[in-house]
Amino acid sequence: MATIQLEVVSPDRQICDREIGMLIVRSTGGELGILPRHAPLVTGLVPHVMRIKSGLGAGDEEYMVIGGGFMEVTPEKITILASAAEEPKDIDVARAQAAYQRAKQRIETYKTAPKDSASIDIDRAQLALARAISRLKATNNPLN
Numbered sequence: 001m002a003t004i005q006l007e008v009v010s011p012d013r014q015i016c017d018r019e020i021g022m023l024i025v026r027s028t029g030g031e032l033g034i035l036p037r038h039a040p041l042v043t044g045l046v047p048h049v050m051r052i053k054s055g056l057g058a059g060d061e062e063y064m065v066i067g068g069g070f071m072e073v074t075p076e077k078i079t080i081l082a083s084a085a086e087e088p089k090d091i092d093v094a095r096a097q098a099a100y101q102r103a104k105q106r107i108e109t110y111k112t113a114p115k116d117s118a119s120i121d122i123d124r125a126q127l128a129l130a131r132a133i134s135r136l137k138a139t140n141n142p143l144n
């Protein structure tokens with residue numbers, strides 16, 4: 001079976017460097033499926049749960065949370081430079097839940113209390129919410 005190398009690097013470590021069958025990522029332009037011998041590509045990535053398939057079977061799928069970043073694809077290799085990346089086993093669920101509540105509260109204040117919201121960076125809050133949602137989804141935790 002054809003494979004493509006996947007390397008994922010975050011500011012503090014290399015999370016992954018191995019051969020895979022297929023990668024499904026969410027880019028700034030939408031969802032992309034990357035197979036071996038994909039055409040060269042550079043794109044931004046939004047916060048999401050990335051899906052890594054070792055083969056082409058339906059069952060063999062692993063997940064990795066990407067906090068955002070950039071991806072370069074060549075026919076032989078996918079390189080992801082992520083602002084943060086975690087495998088589900090490394091996610092601190094209580095921390096993700098706290099981040100989720102904090103971001104939701106900030107967005108709520110921004111919408112409902114304009115006088116208190118001058119210091120709120122709404123884009124930052126929405127990205128923090130998306131990262132927290134991705135971490136909770138990757139660990140099968142409810143959003144509440």
Ligand code: ATP
Nearest residue numbers: 067084085086090091092093095096099128131135
């Ligand atoms: P928080 O507000 O909890 O810091 P955040 O979304 O702002 O969350 P990031 O800026 O995405 O955090 O990540 C900073 C560092 O902390 C990265 O190394 C990331 O992998 C790690 N990290 C963030 N949240 C978690 C978590 N829930 N479990 C494990 N590692 C985490």
